[in-house]
Amino acid sequence: MKGLADKLRLIYKPFLLITIGFMVTYTFLHWVLFIKAGIPLKENILKFWFPFTLPFIPVYIWLRPRLKLLQFKDDKGSFGYQFLACMAMAVPTIIAQEYLATATGKLTELENIAQISQHDRTKYYSLKKYYIDKQHFAVQNKLSVTGRHNENLNMFIYVIMPLLESQDNPFFSSNKYWLGQKYQRQISNRLSNQEKDDRYKAFAEQAQKEFYKTNFENFTYLEVIGNTDDREEFNKAKRRLGQKSTAENIIFKANTEPFEARNGNKLPWVFGSLGIGLLAYLVFLLFPKLKGEEEHHQFTSGDSSGISKL
Structure with a gap:
């Protein structure tokens, strides 16, 4: 039991503080x-790549020296525990950023789209x-390959339509407001070129009908499409319609569910994923043994650049 108590005090407690501290600090x-x-x-950088990569910094600085107290067969064991700690931080932080974006977004109620310039820019809008x-729409096609071994072929069709005050208002080349609709499908990238062409044609026909x-x-x-690859x-x-991209142009995504449901289950998933990560790390800490007591004493006596103060 003393070994478990030492693991909790020397490794798990700092891991817990680093995880919560990182998630709260990054979200703030x-x-x-x-x-x-x-x-x-x-x-995608703000909501995914930063939360995914930045945990390696606090883990390397503050947790890695403490993992040296555990007995591993080789360095891969220590790296595995560092990676697990990073994932335990990254997953709830990523979900928290999605929740933050929807929860803090304000809804502006407008009589018509022309009134948007009379208000501060917000994330959501309602129109009367x-x-x-749909007569003046344009289409952009995109293909991308994903997967560890490039095994997935992703097909996208982007359709954009002018958003006008009323049917009596004509479409001008200087139109500022647009509605975007994205269609997507994933197929195997290992198919032959002919099979890929056939699948794409079927996908395009289905998207056109829809x-x-x-x-x-x-x-x-309506939800404003932010600085994303989709907006590009x-x-x-x-x-394709002769339109130039300016700061005044706004592209919207239409939502049919109630505004109050915009957050979905993001908040429960934040705490759920955090709890799963913390529990998983605790379970994994039960397996490796601690090194000798002399190393424990040297580590906690202040020879570790202050991280023992966590």
Whole structure:
């Protein structure tokens, strides 16, 4: 039992403090710097890549020296515990950023789309009067390969339509407001070129049918598409209509569910994933043994650059 108590005190407690501290600090900086201050940064970097990669820094500085107290057959064992700690930090932090973006987004109620310039820019909007011009749409196609061994072929079709005040308002080349719709499908990248072409044609035909039968005016609120790869593809489609991308241009995504449901189950998943990560790390700490008492004493006596103060 003394060995377990030492593991909890010397390794698990610092891991717990680092995990919670990282998640809270990163989420706070996200809110202050990128939501309130509006510093421009790609959303996939802010919501995924930073939370995924940055945990390696505190783990390397503060947790890695403490993992040297455990007995491993080789260095791979220590690296595995570092990686597990990083994942335990990254997953709930990534989910927390998605929750932060939806939970802090404000809804602005407008009579028509022309009133948007009279208000501060927000993430969500509701409109009483509007018209989606499906006659002047443009399409952008995209293919990408994903997977550890490039085994997945992802097919995307981006459709953009002018969002007007009413059906009586004509479409101009300087239109500022747009509605975007994305269709996507994933197939095996190991198919022959002919099979890929056939699958893409079937996908395009299905997307076309779905587009024409969809009533895009049947939405409860609009969501501004932020600084994402999707927005870049929608802008490419918009340029096919002779449209230039400016700061005044806004591309929306239509949502049909109630505004109150925008957060979904993100918050429970934040705490759920955090709890799973903390529990998993505790279980894994039960397996390796601690090294000798002399090393424990030297480590906790202050020879470890202050991390024993955690």
